[in-house]
Amino acid sequence: MAQTTFEEISAADFFYRNRDIAGFTNPSRAIFAAVRELVENSLDAAESLKTPPDVYVRLSYEGEASAETQIYRLRVEDNGIGIPPRHIPSAFGQVLFGSKYKLKQQRGTFGLGGKMAILYGQITTHQPAYITSSTEMSKIYMYKLMIDIQRNRPLILDRKVLINKEQWRGTIVEFSLEGDYFRAMPKLLDYFKQTAMVNPYANLTFVDPKGRLYRFTRVTKEMPVPPKETKPHPYGVDVELLQRLIQITPSKNMLEFLKNHFHRVGEITAHKFLEFSNLSLSKNPKKLTHEEIVRLMHMLKKYKDFLPPDASCLSPLGEDLLKAGILKELKPEFVVVHQRKPATYAGHPFIVEFGLAYGGEIPKRGNFIVYRFANRIPLLYDEASDVSVRVITAMNWRRYRVNPDMPIAILVHICSTKVPYKTVGKEFIAGRPEVRREIANGLREVARQIQHFMSKREHVDRERKRLGVFSKYLPKIAQFSTRLAGKQKPPDIEKLLTSVKKYGAEETEK
Amino acid sequence: MAQKKQRSSILERKKEVLESLSGLGGKIYDQLDNGTFPSITMPSRSTENIYYDPQVRQFILGDRKVKRSARNIRHVKPFAQLTWAALFSNELTSQCKTSTLRDVYYSAQAYEMTFKDQQESNNIVTDLETILGFSREDFSIFPEERSAIFGDLTIEYTVPGYEGRTMNLTSHPDGVMIGPALTSSEFVKTTADKVIAVEKGGLFTRFIEESVHKKFNSLLVLTAGQAPRATRHFIRRLNAELNLPVYIFTDGDPWGMHIAMVIISGSANAAHLRELNTPDAKWSGVWATDIVNYKLPTDPLDEVDMKRLYELQKDPRYKEDPLWQREIKTFMKIRKKAEQEAFSRYGLTYIVDEYLPAKLEETK
Structure with a gap:
């Protein structure tokens, strides 16, 4: 041996x-x-x-x-x-x-x-x-x-x-x-x-x-609000954490315990929760049995009315800075940004931010260019395995009049106290359902915005083209007919041109 | 001998053309000057608006009209193109220059006008024909020349540099090309008493060699396949101004038959135009019945030929004269076709010595 x-x-x-x-x-x-x-x-x-x-x-x-x-x-x-x-x-x-x-x-x-x-x-x-x-x-x-x-x-x-x-x-x-x-x-x-x-x-x-x-070079001195330290959210606790909290808590009853140690739990929420889970307000947390602790954890996860974690422990870039950054580095013709409301997966708060940039210096690659970030760090490897890329690939972009042949770059930024990386290498993000859903909803939002932009631009383009046709050809008709009729002075067509323009302006009114 | 006609037709017509072109310009100018978007109304050339008129014995356009308005975003460019085409035609005609459809397409660029393709510029020229009722040859826009004439006809040129010069159309043994200079010339005199038009260059040359023009006292016209519009108008003038009957010899197949028909009754494509047809011209051969009677060597009619025959059978132009229906039926029955050269089986001169006099007599 x-x-x-x-x-x-x-x-x-x-x-x-x-x-x-x-x-x-x-x-x-x-x-x-x-x-x-x-x-x-x-x-x-x-x-x-x-x-x-x-x-x-x-x-x-x-x-x-x-x-x-x-x-x-x-x-x-x-x-x-x-x-x-x-x-x-x-x-x-x-x-x-x-x-x-x-x-x-x-x-x-x-x-x-x-x-x-x-x-x-x-x-x-x-x-x-x-x-x-x-x-x-x-x-x-x-x-x-x-x-x-x-x-x-x-x-x-x-x-x-x-x-x-x-x-x-x-x-x-x-x-x-x-x-x-x-x-x-x-x-x-x-x-x-x-x-x-x-x-x-x-x-x-x-x-x-x-x-x-x-x-x-920087384009702004504005910086995102720095993150604050935070207490754990009720949805994110496990038995181990509950036991540790019980050990250290100075609270003498359940009401105080909930209020002191959990994120977004105040007087009213604590009352309602205790009622929901049939726990006595005055129970000393240190007296909870192991079975009661397990039950508490389940009830915490089951109770639907906890407020979602607030974003104070997160430091997303914010829509303005995101836009500034995209404009500065990608120089697109147009950019839309969107920040989702905070959400949680397994009790960890997270926020996803999106940018979608179109045209300008963005090249046509026959596929969307995807920039992935987690807590403001670019993720450069294993792109194909990333949840964002998978959601982007699976999405029906044609509904939004967008196709991969267009010069489009998509930016997805996830910030969380615990980014759900799939591997220790921290290069791509796992497809947790909550995260996947947030990404999908956010992408839909920027897609809607870009669709709006595209159809507006199409409309303006069409209008510009229309005016262009009139202002190109009416003077020619005037010029040719003057010569053909053997006249000296060309007819005054300004009024006609203005009438076309006025009509056009009304049409492009937003 | 036909006497020199009044010096009119060519110069008169040119004057008319120029007047109508500048009239169109004036109309557009006045509308603009009144502060309105100019518009032009013209007969529709869509197939539903093309009718056969037995009175004038050609296709004509019906009552349906289309309006081109510079107010309409889809019309303003074609409208400008049309105005340009009118101006360009006006300049060509008044400067006695000629041009081709291809030229028109390129010339536009000198005026910063563009045509998407040749088809677009051709359409605009056709619009102009429809609006003014003149054919593009009248606007000095000619197709590629390929047809020719030979025989004792003296003409007088009106083209710049040749005004007043005369020429006899026997002066060159290959025949004289029917081009702008010839179609714009006046007829001075002729000894001929008929016109014989043939489809193919080989037969045209044979006829000249065999002195058909002398033996039959005729002018010979080579249509070179489907006759160009300038040639059709020229044949009409020979018929109308010199009172010469016209006899047409083509291959004995549906296509040859239709070459004769277009000379006689015009085409649907030119329904907006007049004076391109020669209603009294005669198709003298080669008929289907000739194939039988003269026992000509033949080829079988193929599917395309048969399909064409069925189309022609329903064509109103082919209902005018029972001859046509008879020949179509015969073609269908024998399912055979023969070329003009087929007569060579009886010797090179047989067609001139035997066939031609017989047919001229038959279709007189």
């Missing part, structure tokens, strides 16, 4: 062994994932200060690594909130250390992103990472560090403190990694463009290894 040895591995070690999970599958994905994780950290860092983000990314060539891969140096600078000096080593040198474990919409969710990139850099190049940060205090802190993978601890190799004369605030991360930029390039550029689309208030700059500059 073979002997099995059990050993505990550190979180860093786990991800070192399973780096595919975090998206570092191959040299080209690795470049993409590293840039993406750091950019998203930077955007979050600026947004948490309500400062329009300025993010600068530089990727420079350092040398050959193998026949197919190269060593690059990645530098990402932001104007974000900065990291207090004592947290810097852990924030970048310890996997699963982070501030992202609360219930509100966030870009990342693992607390992995930046660290995973640095970890990947370290294991491919054995070079330390350089972190510079300031919280706008008088000092700037620079750390040179590596990760002790087995112990999941940062190793500080060097530390410098500089005087912050210019009151700089932000974070700079710089490290080397192995990758394949030229394979990654198309996706990376898509990533920047799409990120710019849903962050129209951000300045993004990217300098690639050939020294090419890509700049995405």
